[in-house]
Amino acid sequence: MSENTPTPSSARPPKQGRTGLKSTGTRKAASKSNRSRAREFALQALYQHLVGGNDAHAIDAFTRDLAGFHKADSVHYDALLHGCIATAADMDLLITPLLDRKMAEISPIEHATMWIGVYEFQHCLDVPWRVVLNECIELAKEFGGTDGHKYVNAVLNGLAPQLRALEVAADKAGGAAAAPTAPPIRGIR
Numbered sequence: 001m002s003e004n005t006p007t008p009s010s011a012r013p014p015k016q017g018r019t020g021l022k023s024t025g026t027r028k029a030a031s032k033s034n035r036s037r038a039r040e041f042a043l044q045a046l047y048q049h050l051v052g053g054n055d056a057h058a059i060d061a062f063t064r065d066l067a068g069f070h071k072a073d074s075v076h077y078d079a080l081l082h083g084c085i086a087t088a089a090d091m092d093l094l095i096t097p098l099l100d101r102k103m104a105e106i107s108p109i110e111h112a113t114m115w116i117g118v119y120e121f122q123h124c125l126d127v128p129w130r131v132v133l134n135e136c137i138e139l140a141k142e143f144g145g146t147d148g149h150k151y152v153n154a155v156l157n158g159l160a161p162q163l164r165a166l167e168v169a170a171d172k173a174g175g176a177a178a179a180p181t182a183p184p185i186r187g188i189r
Contacts, residue, residue, distance in 0.1 A: 095155060114136070129168055133153065137153050
């Protein structure tokens with residue numbers, strides 16, 4: 001074949017569907033909402049706070065200079081960063097009973113992600129509890145260790161009925177009513 005001869009279509013790799021996901025299962029940057037981006041920047045800022053003990057205002061100034069910050073919901077970012085730092089001790093009191101190890105042994109990424117989840121459960125009532133849970137799982141998948149998202153999921157799922165009792169109960173009741181039981185299949189034992 002010459003340089004100008006088109007290659008047969010069978011030689012091309014199959015087209016990938018536009019799912020908005022990377023091969024790792026995390027969302028591509030283009031498919032992220034402004035609030036999702038705000039959570040990412042807040043996670044990075046909270047990590048700096050947990051690991052370095054840096055001042056919230058210094059972290060805030062640094063984070064706002066990062067590439068892509070202009071695409072984030074800065075109001076939500078502010079609420080998460082400053083709200084999580086201001087209520088950290090109270091949030092840790094809620095999280096600690098659900099841990100299977102000491103808080104000091106929790107990855108700073110998982111710790112910060114759980115803070116974001118607890119903060120949103122308590123203060124961002126416009127965000128449905130399942131969205132909070134899913135967003136935090138995505139953060140832990142993208143930035144955390146291999147199975148850190150499973151740990152974050154377990155802890156936040158344990159706190160949701162306590163922090164969003166009515167919403168969780170209504171959601172579960174609605175889900176139970178929407179999923180009728182299938183009749184038994186005849187002839188199969």
